[in-house]
Amino acid sequence: MSLSPYVPIVGLFALAAAFALFSVAAAPLTGPRRYNRAKLDAYECGIEPTPQAAGGGKFPVKFYLTAMLFIVFDIEIIFLYPWAVSFNALGLFGFVEMVLFIGTVFVAYAYVWRRGGLDWD
Amino acid sequence: MNLAESPKLEDFGHDVWWIILIKVVGIFAFLVVMTLFTIWYERKVVGRMQHRPGPNRVGPIGLLQSLADGLKLAFKEDIMPKLADKAVFFIAPVISTVCAFTAFSIMPLGGMVSIFGERTPLQLTDLPVAVLLVLACGGLGIYGIVLGGWASGSTYPLLGGLRSAAQMISYEVAMGLSIVAVFMTAGSMSTSEIVAAQANGSQQEIFGSTVTLPGWYFLMLLPSFLIYFISAVGETNRAPFDLPEAESELVGGFHTEYSSLKFALFFLAEYINMVTVSALCTTLFLGGWRAPAPITTWWAGANEGWWPLLWFTVKVLILLFVFVWLRGTLPRLRYDQFMRFGWKVLVPINLVWILLVAGVRVAANADNTVRYAIYGGFAVLLVGIIMFWPAKKQVEPASIAPEKLPEGSFPIPPMDLVVPPSPRTKRIEHAAAAPSATPEQGE
Amino acid sequence: MTVTDILLLALGAVAAGSALRVVTTTHIVRAGLWLVVALGAMAACYLVLTAELVAWVQVLIYVGAVVVLLLFATMLTRAPIGPSPELDRARFPAALIGLGSGGGLAALFIFGYRWGKAELAAPGTAGVLGKEIFSGWVLPFEVLSILLLAALVGAIVVSRGERS
Numbered sequence: 001m002s003l004s005p006y007v008p009i010v011g012l013f014a015l016a017a018a019f020a021l022f023s024v025a026a027a028p029l030t031g032p033r034r035y036n037r038a039k040l041d042a043y044e045c046g047i048e049p050t051p052q053a054a055g056g057g058k059f060p061v062k063f064y065l066t067a068m069l070f071i072v073f074d075i076e077i078i079f080l081y082p083w084a085v086s087f088n089a090l091g092l093f094g095f096v097e098m099v100l101f102i103g104t105v106f107v108a109y110a111y112v113w114r115r116g117g118l119d120w121d
Numbered sequence: 122m123n124l125a126e127s128p129k130l131e132d133f134g135h136d137v138w139w140i141i142l143i144k145v146v147g148i149f150a151f152l153v154v155m156t157l158f159t160i161w162y163e164r165k166v167v168g169r170m171q172h173r174p175g176p177n178r179v180g181p182i183g184l185l186q187s188l189a190d191g192l193k194l195a196f197k198e199d200i201m202p203k204l205a206d207k208a209v210f211f212i213a214p215v216i217s218t219v220c221a222f223t224a225f226s227i228m229p230l231g232g233m234v235s236i237f238g239e240r241t242p243l244q245l246t247d248l249p250v251a252v253l254l255v256l257a258c259g260g261l262g263i264y265g266i267v268l269g270g271w272a273s274g275s276t277y278p279l280l281g282g283l284r285s286a287a288q289m290i291s292y293e294v295a296m297g298l299s300i301v302a303v304f305m306t307a308g309s310m311s312t313s314e315i316v317a318a319q320a321n322g323s324q325q326e327i328f329g330s331t332v333t334l335p336g337w338y339f340l341m342l343l344p345s346f347l348i349y350f351i352s353a354v355g356e357t358n359r360a361p362f363d364l365p366e367a368e369s370e371l372v373g374g375f376h377t378e379y380s381s382l383k384f385a386l387f388f389l390a391e392y393i394n395m396v397t398v399s400a401l402c403t404t405l406f407l408g409g410w411r412a413p414a415p416i417t418t419w420w421a422g423a424n425e426g427w428w429p430l431l432w433f434t435v436k437v438l439i440l441l442f443v444f445v446w447l448r449g450t451l452p453r454l455r456y457d458q459f460m461r462f463g464w465k466v467l468v469p470i471n472l473v474w475i476l477l478v479a480g481v482r483v484a485a486n487a488d489n490t491v492r493y494a495i496y497g498g499f500a501v502l503l504v505g506i507i508m509f510w511p512a513k514k515q516v517e518p519a520s521i522a523p524e525k526l527p528e529g530s531f532p533i534p535p536m537d538l539v540v541p542p543s544p545r546t547k548r549i550e551h552a553a554a555a556p557s558a559t560p561e562q563g564e
Numbered sequence: 565m566t567v568t569d570i571l572l573l574a575l576g577a578v579a580a581g582s583a584l585r586v587v588t589t590t591h592i593v594r595a596g597l598w599l600v601v602a603l604g605a606m607a608a609c610y611l612v613l614t615a616e617l618v619a620w621v622q623v624l625i626y627v628g629a630v631v632v633l634l635l636f637a638t639m640l641t642r643a644p645i646g647p648s649p650e651l652d653r654a655r656f657p658a659a660l661i662g663l664g665s666g667g668g669l670a671a672l673f674i675f676g677y678r679w680g681k682a683e684l685a686a687p688g689t690a691g692v693l694g695k696e697i698f699s700g701w702v703l704p705f706e707v708l709s710i711l712l713l714a715a716l717v718g719a720i721v722v723s724r725g726e727r728s
Binding site: 002004005006007008009011012013015016017019020021023024026027028030031032033034039040041042043044059062063066067069070073074077080081084085087088091092095098099102106109113118119120 | 135141144146148197198202203214215222226248273274275277287291297298302305308309456465468475476479480495
């Protein structure tokens with residue numbers, strides 16, 4: 001494998017980055033600038049903004065659990081891809097392996113489900 | 122069908138530098154024009170669905186409306202909120218935009234063409250793991266949103282950004298699982314090879330008889346296609362899954378504090394992402410750039426030269442129409458419904474479907490004992506699913522008692538908030554009670 | 565020096581530099597961002613070494629999932645905008661431990677390989693890797709599923725425990 005198929009990707013990446021950086025940098029120059037204290041405050045539908053909770057506030061632990069679940073399934077997916085691509089060569093043995101793997105992860109999934117980890121209230 | 126026109130993986134990476142340059146600029150221009158067009162198209166279609174004409178002032182049938190809007194944004198004040206983290210606030214829209222553009226680099230727009238005498242595939246580039254690049258760019262795009270929301274130093278964007286990130290990672294799982302069946306059938310993760318694999322119907326042995334299956338995967342792998350499309354809508358934060366920017370709850374979501382060109386970049390990234398997921402859907406399930414079946418029987422040259430670009434664009438626009446259609450039809454889901462749908466419906470269906478496809482493929486090539494064992498296994502699985510189907514839980518009616526919240530949470534107004542009567546109602550009631558008395562002033 | 569060498573050196577420098585920023589910056593969320601850069605540079609190193617699938621897996625899993633989890637975890641507790649001065653402490657022992665373990669690893673590598681040359685294996689395409697994993701490394705693969713199970717159960721226990 002050579003890296004040459006990646007050159008166009010880097011090209012598109014560079015063009016997009018140049019365009020985005022230029023736009024972001026140009027924005028203060030093209031627009032007007034009229035100072036107003038209220039304008040620079042946090043927007044809360046026109047009322048006086050509530051002071052930021054210390055440290056940006058706390059969030060439900062659900063988000064953490066979702067991210068954890070995401071990692072586990074992401075790893076499962078990552079193993080499914082090479083398995084799927086070489087599926088025809090692997091045959092029955094590969095199928096049995098994957099049934100066991102998905103089965104075990106499914107146990108974890110069922111456990112999370114039963115413990116209410118998938119419920120958002 | 123002419124398979125010789127279909128590029129192989131070895132055809133990529135040999136372009137001269139100026140061909141690469143032309144292609145890069147071409148893809149960039151294609152995406153920007155598609156974005157401008159899609160915004161107009163969406164407003165026009167939604168307008169028609171609501172018996173309105175939609176934009177029709179700027180340019181012929183309003184076609185230049187989105188260009189005018191974009192230019193106007195450039196001349197708006199660029200606001201940097203006082204509490205913002207300046208550097209991150211600055212970099213977040215750049216991350217979103219760059220990821221959105223880069224994801225499109227492996228989309229096959231056509232077969233072999235000649236540009237100024239050079240024979241080259243009508244595709245920027247291709248990799249053996251091309252689809253992973255799109256998924257990775259989608260994953261990186263989350264950072265633009267969650268950092269944009271966090272760096273604004275404001276409550277609504279923070280909540281919107283976090284919601285958005287949780288939503289995108291949940292639906293990324295469903296999306297990632299839905300394309301496994303495609304890889305299995307095509308035997309490759311390269312986009313050009315997946316398109317080539319759909320060119321002809323494959324011979325498949327089902328229950329002992331040989332059947333020629335239709336080439337496009339959306340027929341053969343219908344559940345995968347449906348799950349992919351549903352999760353694509355969730356992944357791009359579009360209605361009915363547009364919770365991160367639920368106007369009634371979060372003003373504008375993660376980009377509430379953004380204005381001017383920074384806002385335009387987020388907008389651009391959102392629409393490019395829509396085009397990208399539609400293009401990937403076309404590539405994986407709708408035969409890519411190949412002309413639909415009836416056209417190829419009448420006209421043999423439909424897949425040659427630059428024509429594929431037309432078929433590709435038409436397919437993408439049809440999918441984008443579905444996006445707009447959904448937006449015009451369905452109300453927004455609640456967050457808990459949305460997450461439940463993603464994790465409790467899409468993911469298990471996906472896993473069972475993958476095993477089913479794999480099992481059928483193994484059974485087709487195996488001897489009878491193994492075949493009966495696999496079908497028996499499926500039967501057991503089916504019975505198991507029916508037996509353990511989660512019973513509907515008794516939902517207790519919503520109470521209006523104030524919730525117990527941990528220290529440091531955001532305040533929530535009481536649910537039984539009674540709006541005090543307006544001065545006018547009071548005055549009228551007062552007048553009705555004592556008709557002779559003069560109404561009091563300034564109540 | 566070939567192009568590959570130069571690319572590897574440059575990417576290694578980016579990875580090391582941004583990793584240093586991860587531990588020296590006092591902005592907690594920006595530390596996460598620097599971690600993204602460091603892990604991304606690592607992915608690019610894999611790519612240069614022709615391990616294409618591993619490179620994209622690195623991006624998908626580490627950059628796209630693990631750092632998101634870290635960001636969520638910081639936002640769950642506290643992620644203030646601006647520097648957090650109390651993050652910046654005990655630099656000297658940390659530097660010592662870091663240098664020590666880094667130097668130890670480097671010495672181990674140099675001792676192990678000297679200046680010998682290793683031929684690059686066949687490109688790590690999905691097909692090749694799939695056949696390798698699912699025929700030669702079956703047991704680790706199945707054990708991994710148990711690990712994932714344990715991780716999820718742990719996450720549930722941790723998150724539920726906080727509530728009660």
